[in-house]
Amino acid sequence: MISDSITNASATAAPSARDFAKKKRTNRSAKLKQSKLGLRREQWLSQVAMINKGGDKEEMDSNRKTGSEKPDQRDRPVENLDGQGREEEDNSGTHGHESFMESLSNSPNSILSGMNSIPNFSSSSSSGSGGSCSGNITEEEDADDDECLDDWEAFADALAADDEKHEKENPPESCEEHENVIKQSASPRDSISGSDVAVRDAKLDCPRTMSRKQKSNQAWRPDDKLRPQGLPNLEKQRSFPVMNMHFSSVAVPSSCPICYEDLDLTDSNFLPCPCGFRLCLFCHKTICDGDGRCPGCRKPYERNTVKVEASVQAGGLTIRLARSTSMFCRVVCEYIGWYTNVKYIKLQ
Amino acid sequence: MIDFSRVQKELQDCEKDKDASGIRVSPKSDNLTRLTGTIPGPIGTPYEGGTFQIDITIPEGYPFEPPKMQFSTKVWHPNISSQSGAICLDVLKDQWSPALTLKTALVSIQALLSTPEPKDPQDAVVAEQYIKNYQVFVSTARYWTETFAKNSSLEEKVKRLVEMGFGDAQVRSAIESSGGDENLALEKLCSG
Numbered sequence: 001m002i003s004d005s006i007t008n009a010s011a012t013a014a015p016s017a018r019d020f021a022k023k024k025r026t027n028r029s030a031k032l033k034q035s036k037l038g039l040r041r042e043q044w045l046s047q048v049a050m051i052n053k054g055g056d057k058e059e060m061d062s063n064r065k066t067g068s069e070k071p072d073q074r075d076r077p078v079e080n081l082d083g084q085g086r087e088e089e090d091n092s093g094t095h096g097h098e099s100f101m102e103s104l105s106n107s108p109n110s111i112l113s114g115m116n117s118i119p120n121f122s123s124s125s126s127s128g129s130g131g132s133c134s135g136n137i138t139e140e141e142d143a144d145d146d147e148c149l150d151d152w153e154a155f156a157d158a159l160a161a162d163d164e165k166h167e168k169e170n171p172p173e174s175c176e177e178h179e180n181v182i183k184q185s186a187s188p189r190d191s192i193s194g195s196d197v198a199v200r201d202a203k204l205d206c207p208r209t210m211s212r213k214q215k216s217n218q219a220w221r222p223d224d225k226l227r228p229q230g231l232p233n234l235e236k237q238r239s240f241p242v243m244n245m246h247f248s249s250v251a252v253p254s255s256c257p258i259c260y261e262d263l264d265l266t267d268s269n270f271l272p273c274p275c276g277f278r279l280c281l282f283c284h285k286t287i288c289d290g291d292g293r294c295p296g297c298r299k300p301y302e303r304n305t306v307k308v309e310a311s312v313q314a315g316g317l318t319i320r321l322a323r324s325t326s327m328f329c330r331v332v333c334e335y336i337g338w339y340t341n342v343k344y345i346k347l348q
Numbered sequence: 349m350i351d352f353s354r355v356q357k358e359l360q361d362c363e364k365d366k367d368a369s370g371i372r373v374s375p376k377s378d379n380l381t382r383l384t385g386t387i388p389g390p391i392g393t394p395y396e397g398g399t400f401q402i403d404i405t406i407p408e409g410y411p412f413e414p415p416k417m418q419f420s421t422k423v424w425h426p427n428i429s430s431q432s433g434a435i436c437l438d439v440l441k442d443q444w445s446p447a448l449t450l451k452t453a454l455v456s457i458q459a460l461l462s463t464p465e466p467k468d469p470q471d472a473v474v475a476e477q478y479i480k481n482y483q484v485f486v487s488t489a490r491y492w493t494e495t496f497a498k499n500s501s502l503e504e505k506v507k508r509l510v511e512m513g514f515g516d517a518q519v520r521s522a523i524e525s526s527g528g529d530e531n532l533a534l535e536k537l538c539s540g
Contacts, residue, residue, distance in 0.1 A: 296447060
């Protein structure tokens with residue numbers, strides 16, 4: 001049942017994703033991004049609305065499930081996600097701008113092809129998490145059920161307040177579970193570093209999401225640091241969270257500072273050195289064939305390592321591939337993104 | 349294979365803000381492997397008022413290898429050879445980075461003029477003078493700047509040579525035949 005709903009959700013989302021991708025190809029300038037803000041807002045609002053409407057259904061679902069079913073549920077959405085994610089990658093046109101994550105963070109760096117499939121699950125997957133992750137949603141829906149809230153903001157406020165209570169009762173548990181789930185999901189893909197990375201990132205993730213919960217008495221205050229970047233009326237110079245500072249402060253150049261050629265999407269997501277100096281893959285290769293030192297900081301590049309850097313930015317997730325040598329990075333990113341999204345939706 | 353597109357763009361960038369920086373780079377030959385850089389002497393140093401020319405050779409591996417630079421204008425400086433004009437500067441050697449450009453390298457040379465490093469000398473004689481007798485160093489450097497790094501007009505050159513006791517017409521033809529080089533003209537006048 002859950003798997004069906006997920007597939008349906010993503011199937012309906014696919015045409016619009018393709019539409020967005022076309023636009024992106026023809027017009028990659030920042031102006032377009034600005035014009036999309038409105039669309040993103042609509043999208044975001046509709047997603048929240050979907051949760052609002054789906055409240056009854058969710059409740060029924062989770063009531064029907066007994067305790068013995070829970071382990072199954074935990075695995076099933078993950079399998080589904082995986083298959084679906086690959087499908088999406090094969091389509092390859094369905095990249096980037098559709099991303100719910102991106103709409104939240106609105107950072108040009110956060111466009112990561114691996115993330116493309118996330119928004120499609122966000123609405124439906126919350127029902128899965130209701131049973132498996134913490135059970136918070138089920139109880140919340142019980143509380144809110146008879147009130148029939150139309151206003152999503154009010155709904156979000158109510159949820160947040162409710163969530164806060166639960167958080168006080170058992171804050172560490174949800175965090176641990178979050179980690180466990182990611183560990184489980186990552187291990188079949190990659191047994192060595194993938195799960196470590198995922199877990200480490202989950203740890204990064206947890207305190208931030210919790211702090212968001214504690215702060216949010218309203219849906220989004222205009223001065224809220226964690227307010228989604230995709231929402232309009234945004235002050236451009238608002239500083240990002242300190243944790244992310246050393247990435248955000250380095251603007252992505254439009255051309256490679258070494259060969260002066262334009263950076264393509266892959267190049268602009270390529271961050272070979274922690275100092276933040278960006279360059280195109282060709283120049284990076286040439287340097288690695290030589291002395292292998294970063295032109296920005298003169299420190300030697302780390303060789304043969306795969307690094308995934310993830311951080312939560314304004315409730316969304318920003319992931320960068322240090323070296324995109326392996327496909328499994330994408331998959332790990334999807335897992336991280338999906339679970340963060342689940343958490344995020346739960347907060348609404 | 350030299351990345352000429354990058355050199356070309358660097359030349360354009362230099363051209364854009366040459367008035368602000370005072371730094372110019374111009375090609376010597378058509379194939380952009382040999383260039384001439386020009387930097388003004390830093391204010392508040394014995395090199396103030398001078399204009400220094402630097403020969404630039406773009407190597408095969410540029411920008412992954414540093415450009416070869418040496419002064420064609422004679423300079424009295426501990427880190428610049430008074431004979432050859434060779435420059436002792438780390439960014440032109442092991443500290444070169446592909447992110448640097450011809451312009452930033454020239455700016456580094458300009459900075460070197462204002463902050464000599466006598467402990468790591470290129471010209472031992474100058475360095476010794478700098479350490480042991482700083483005042484003499486300053487006056488020598490200033491004299492060299494006046495003599496070699498200032499573009500005086502033709503009339504000034506003629507006037508100076510006439511003051512030495514040569515005939516006006518003779519001086520003018522000597523300067524013309526030596527391509528405006530005052531010292532070369534003097535040599536010609538002396539030799540015959």
